[in-house]
Amino acid sequence: MKPGLIKIHQNDNVGVNPETGHKIALRAIGAGESVIKYGFQIGKAVCDIAPGESVHTHNLKTALNLREEYSYRPEKCEIAPIEPITVQAYLRENGEIGIRNDIWIIPTVGCVNGVAKNLGELTGAIALTHPYGCSQLGGDRLTTQKILSGLVRHPNAGGVLVLGLGCENNNIPEFKKILGEVNPERVKFLNCQDHHDEISEGVKLINGLKAYAGGFVRQPVPISKLRVGLKCGGSDGYSGITANPLIGRFSDRLISMGGSAVLTEVPEMFGAETILMNRCSSREVFEKTVRLINNFKDYFTAHGQEIYENPSPGNRAGGITTLEEKSLGCVQKGGTAAVTDVLSCGDAVKKSGLSLLDGPGNDIVAITNLAACGCQLILFSTGRGTPLGSPVPTVKISSNSALYKNKPGWIDFDAGGMLEGENPEDAFFEFVADTVNGKKTKSELSKNAEIAIFKDGVTL
Numbered sequence: 394m395k396p397g398l399i400k401i402h403q404n405d406n407v408g409v410n411p412e413t414g415h416k417i418a419l420r421a422i423g424a425g426e427s428v429i430k431y432g433f434q435i436g437k438a439v440c441d442i443a444p445g446e447s448v449h450t451h452n453l454k455t456a457l458n459l460r461e462e463y464s465y466r467p468e469k470c471e472i473a474p475i476e477p478i479t480v481q482a483y484l485r486e487n488g489e490i491g492i493r494n495d496i497w498i499i500p501t502v503g504c505v506n507g508v509a510k511n512l513g514e515l516t517g518a519i520a521l522t523h524p525y526g527c528s529q530l531g532g533d534r535l536t537t538q539k540i541l542s543g544l545v546r547h548p549n550a551g552g553v554l555v556l557g558l559g560c561e562n563n564n565i566p567e568f569k570k571i572l573g574e575v576n577p578e579r580v581k582f583l584n585c586q587d588h589h590d591e592i593s594e595g596v597k598l599i600n601g602l603k604a605y606a607g608g609f610v611r612q613p614v615p616i617s618k619l620r621v622g623l624k625c626g627g628s629d630g631y632s633g634i635t636a637n638p639l640i641g642r643f644s645d646r647l648i649s650m651g652g653s654a655v656l657t658e659v660p661e662m663f664g665a666e667t668i669l670m671n672r673c674s675s676r677e678v679f680e681k682t683v684r685l686i687n688n689f690k691d692y693f694t695a696h697g698q699e700i701y702e703n704p705s706p707g708n709r710a711g712g713i714t715t716l717e718e719k720s721l722g723c724v725q726k727g728g729t730a731a732v733t734d735v736l737s738c739g740d741a742v743k744k745s746g747l748s749l750l751d752g753p754g755n756d757i758v759a760i761t762n763l764a765a766c767g768c769q770l771i772l773f774s775t776g777r778g779t780p781l782g783s784p785v786p787t788v789k790i791s792s793n794s795a796l797y798k799n800k801p802g803w804i805d806f807d808a809g810g811m812l813e814g815e816n817p818e819d820a821f822f823e824f825v826a827d828t829v830n831g832k833k834t835k836s837e838l839s840k841n842a843e844i845a846i847f848k849d850g851v852t853l
Contacts, residue, residue, distance in 0.1 A: 397410075397411060397412075398410060398411070398417055398419070399411055399634060399812070400419065401430060401431050401432070401633075401634060402429075402430070402431055402432030403432070404429055404432045405419065405429050405430050405431070405432065406418065406419050406420055406422055406428060406429045407419060407422075407428055407429065407430050407448050409630055409631075409634065409712070410630075410712075411812050413630070413712060414629050414630025414631045414711055414712035414776070414793070415447060415448075415449060415630055415712040416428075416430065416447070416448040416449065416630070416712065416714070417445060417446070417447060417448065418442045418443065418444055418445060418446045418447075418448050419444065420444050421441070421442070421443060421444055422438045422441070422442040422448075423438065423441055423442075424438055424439065424440050424441050425437055425438065426438050427456070428448060428453055430718060430721065431633065431721040431722070433665070433668075433717070433721055434456060434717060435453075435664075435714070435715050435717040435718035435721065436453045436454055436455050436456050436714065436715040436717055436718070437453070437454060437455075437456045438452055438453060439452055439453065439454050440452050448714070449709075449712070449714050450709060450714055453714050453715060454715065455664075455701050455715040455716055455717060456715075456717065457663060457664050457700075457701055457715075457716060457717060459690065459694070459700060460687070460690070461666075463666075463667065463670060463679075463683050463686075465670065465671075465673070465676055465679040466670075466671050467671060467672075467673065467679075468671045468672060470672045470729050470730060470731045471731075472645055472648055472649045472729070472730050472731075473649060474649055474650075474651070475646075475649045475650055476650070477615040477616045477617040477650035477651055477652070478615075478616050478650065478826065479613045479614065479615060479616070480492075480613075480614060480615075480616050480619070480826055480829045480830055481611040481612065481613060481614075481829075481830045481831065482611060482612070482614045482618070482769075482829065482830075483548070483551070483609040483610070483611060483612075484609075484612055484614055485548050485609075486576065488618075489548040489618065489767075490548055490614050490618045490619070490769065491547075491548035491549040491550070491551065491609075491769065492549060492619075492769045492770060492785075492786065492828075492829045492830075492831075493549040493550075493551075493769075493785070493786065494549075494551035494606050494609055495518075495519050495549060495550055495551060495606075496516070496517070496518040496519065496550070496551060496552045496553070496554070496599055496602050496603060496606060497518065497519050497521055497544065497545075497547075497550040497552075497553045497554070497784065498512055498513055498518050498519065498520040498521065498553075498554045498556055498595075498599075499521050499541055499544055499545055499553055499554070499555050499556065500520075500521075500522060500523065500526065500556045500557070501526045501541065501555060501556065501557040501558070501561060501563045501564065501565060501568050502525070502526030502527045502557065502558050502561035502562075502563055502564075503522070503523055503524040503525060503526060503527070504526075504527065504558045504561065505556050505557065505558050505585055506520075506522040506523075506524075508556060508585055508591055508592065508595070509521075509522055509556050510522065511592060512554070512556075512592065512595045512596065512599060515592070515596055516595075516596060516599045516600070516603075518554065518599050518602075519784065519842050521544060521784055521842065521844045522844075523537075523844055523845065523846050525537045525563075525846050525848065526541075526561050526562065526563040527558075527560075527561035527562045527563065528562065528852050528853035529562055529563070529848075529850070529852065529853070530850060530851055530853065531850060532849060532850060533848055533849060533850045533851075534562055534563060535571070535739075536738055536739060536846065536847055536848075536849075537563060537846050538563060538567075538568055538571040538572075538739075539571060539738070539739025539740075539765070540738070540739050540761060540762070540765045540844075540846050540847075541563075541568065541572075541765075541846075542568075542571050542572045542573075542739070542765075543739060543741060543764070543765030543766060543767065544764060544765055544784060544844070545572060545575065545580060546572075546575070546741075546767075547764065547765075547767065547769075547784070547785070548767070548769060549769055549784070549785050550784075551579070551602070551605070551606025551607075551609055552579055552580070552581075552599075552601075552602030552603065552605050552606045553579065553580045553581070553602070554580075554581050554582075554583060554595065554598055554599055554602060555568070555580060555581070555582045555583070556583050556585065556595070557582065557583065557584045557585065558584070558585050558586060559584050559585065559586030559587065560586065564584075565582050565584055578605045579602070579605060579606075581598040581599075581601065581602060583595055583598055611830070611831065615650075615651070616647065616650050616651075616652055616826070616829070617650050617651030617652050617745070618652070619647065619652045619653070619769060619770065619829065620652070620653040620654075620655065620742050620766075620767050620768045620769055620770075621643075621644070621647060621652070621653070621654050621655070621768055621769075621770050621771070621772060621825075622654075622655050622657070622760070622763030622764070622766075622768035622770070622771040622772070622785075623640055623644060623654055623655060623656045623657070623726040623727060623763075623771075623772055624657065624658070624726075624756070624759055624760055624763065624771055624772065624773045624774070624787075625637060625658070625661075625722075625723055625726060625773065625774040625775065626756040626759075626773060626774075626775050626777075626779055626781070627705075627707050627708075627711075627775045627776055627777030627778060627779055628704075628708055628711065628713060628719060628722060628723070628774070628775070628776050628777075628792070629707075629708070629710075629711025629712055629713065629776025629777060629792055629793065630711050630712025630713060630776070631711075631712075631776055631792040631793045631809070631812065632711075632713075632722050632723075632774055632775075632776045632792040633718075633721060633722025633723075633725055634722075634792075634811065634812065635792045635793070635808040635809060635811040635812060636774035636775070636776070636790045636791065636792040636808040637722055637723065637725040637726045637774050637792075638725050638811075639774075639790065639808045639811065639817065639818065639821055640725075640726040640728075640772045640774055640790065641725045641726050641727060641728035641729070642728060642818050642821075643728075643772065643818075643821060643822055643825060644726065644727060644728040644730065644747065645728035645729055645730055646818075646822060648728070648730045648745070648746055648747060651745055652745060653742050653744070653745045653746060653747075653748065654727065654728070654730070654746075654747050654748070655736070655742060655747075655748045655749075655750050655763055655766060655768055656669075656724070656726060656727040656747060656748070656749055656750065657749070657750040657751075657752045657759050657762055657763060658723060658752070658753070658754040658759055659685060659686065659689040659749075659751060659752060659753065659754075660689060660693075660700075660703060660716075660753060660754050661703070661716075661719055661720050661723040661724075661754045662686065662720055662723070662724060662749075663686070663690075663700065663701070663716055663717075663720055664715070664716050664717030664718075664719075664720040664721065665717070665720035665721045665723070665724045666682070666686050666720075668721075668724055669682060669724060669727065669732055669749065670682050670683065670732075672729075672730070672731050672732050672747075673731070673732045674731045674732060674733050674746070678732055678733065678734065678735060681734075681735035682732065682735055682749060684735075685735050685749060685751055688751075689751070689753075692849070701715075701716045703716045703719060703754075704716065704718075704719045707777045711776050711777060726772070726774065727747055728747070730746055730747045731746060731747065732746075732747050732748070732749060733745070733746035733747060733748060734746070734748040734749070735748065735749045735750075735751075736748050736749065736750045736751065736766055737751050738750070738751045738752050738762055738847055739762075739765060739766075740766060741766055741767050742766050742767045742768070748766075750762055750763065750766055752847060753847065755845070756779065756781055757781065757843050757844070757845035758845045758846070758847050760773070760781070760783035760787060760843075760844075761783065761784075761843075761844040761845055761846065762847070763783070763785075764783050764784045764785045764844070768785060769785055769786075769829075770785055770786050770787075770788065770825070770828065770829065771783055771785060771786070771787040771788070772788050772790065772825070773787050773788060773789050773790065774789075774790045774791075774792060774808070775789055775790070775791060775792065775796070775804075776791070776792040776793060776796065777796070778791070778796050778799075778800045778803050778804065779803065780802070780803050780836065780839060780841055781836065781841060781843065782834070782836025782837065782839065782840075782841030782842050782843065783836075783842060783843065783844070784842050784844060786828055786833070786834045786836075786837055787834055787836050788805045788806060788824070788825060788828055788834055789803055789804045789805045789806070789834070789835060789836070790804070790805065790806045790807075790808050790821075791804045791806070791807050791808060791809060792808055792809065793809040793812070794807050794809030794810065794812075795809070796809075797809060801835075802835055802839065803835055803836075804835065805824070805828075805834050805835050806821060806824055808821075
């Protein structure tokens with residue numbers, strides 16, 4: 394092996410240049426031969442590749458097919474239980490914990506986004522604006538209602554103002570049918586068309602919510618009550634070597650303490666899905682995972698789109714060539730634990746352990762889905778950097794130290810030292826625990842909290 398190259402797995406025929414994140418052939422690779430990284434195929438060579446030659450888009454292409462045949466080959470992936478540590482959080486009346494005690498404004502429809510923003514500026518509440526809630530049919534309207542319901546019920550919100558207009562498809566009475574019963578002290582409703590001055594009425598309601606939320610104080614709770622979302626965005630050639638494995642180790646440790654982790658970005662499981670399938674805790678979970686993968690492929694083809702139109706330009710610039718390569722790095726965020734459940738978009742986390750959540754890789758949609766399923770915290774790895782924030786604390790982990798140094802206002806934790814042999818696992822776990830206990834993330838300090846709701850169908 395060329396001095397300095399990183400060989401991830403003993404079976405790999407490419408190494409990673411630690412200075413660029415790009416791949417270099419470790420031996421001669423013939424045209425049509427599999428290129429191996431992480432111990433798995435990441436594509437086929439389109440021509441002969443000499444030892445020491447760069448391996449990228451000019452000589453490597455995907456080997457994935459539209460449809461794959463899957464068999465359940467369960468593997469043992471037991472994680473020894475350990476005593477959960479105690480964190481400081483807000484214990485809610487239903488037994489869940491919030492790691493923040495914010496007031497959220499959730500519009501039922503995009504038409505009142507301006508009102509929500511004005512109320513947020515006047516009161517300090519967080520306005521979670523979006524463009525939907527009207528002119529939607531069937532599945533899209535239900536998805537909007539389920540996502541918004543998950544946010545209304547989120548334990549990080551000490552109080553919620555649901556803000557409606559009055560004439561929208563997702564009007565407050567219709568929304569309540571999906572939302573169900575809520576604590577009227579914690580959740581207030583304001584229909585703007587019913588009030589002469591919706592701003593003054595909204596301020597009055599939010600002040601009442603603040604008084605209710607003020608009755609909660611942090612107290613010791615086991616970390617087993619924590620649900621953590623796993624996300625990557627703007628990945629590079631280092632992501633699968635540093636930040637993603639680090640998140641995977643955190644996920645395993647949390648699960649060993651009885652907690653829950655949620656892995657999403659279904660298109661970025663393509664090419665690595667069998668790893669997850671073989672870790673499914675039962676045949677039922679395996680079959681759900683197969684449907685998860687195939688249904689998302691059908692979604693692409695139904696719109697006439699190429700399934701493997703991925704990686705992104707930023708991914709390629711960072712050294713990722715094929716979707717298989719991207720996916721094999723992506724799924725490492727899920728560690729080694731068994732897959733215990735598969736969730737549809739808008740579902741709440743039901744089981745401890747590792748759950749798979751339906752949804753795209755798009756950063757804003759994915760973090761919204763993770764928040765809506767009840768994750769109190771998101772771990773977000775990145776090799777390119779992003780200021781994006783979600784309604785819940787979102788810890789940004791850089792895959793390389795140059796990014797950490799260049800964007801100190803974006804990045805919370807640097808995993809780049811792992812390229813030099815460092816092991817920041819304990820330090821990272823402590824950092825996340827501190828965040829749970831109240832330390833604000835960079836996106837929180839910047840007041841970045843965005844949501845985007847998945848849309849598939851017709852707009853009227």
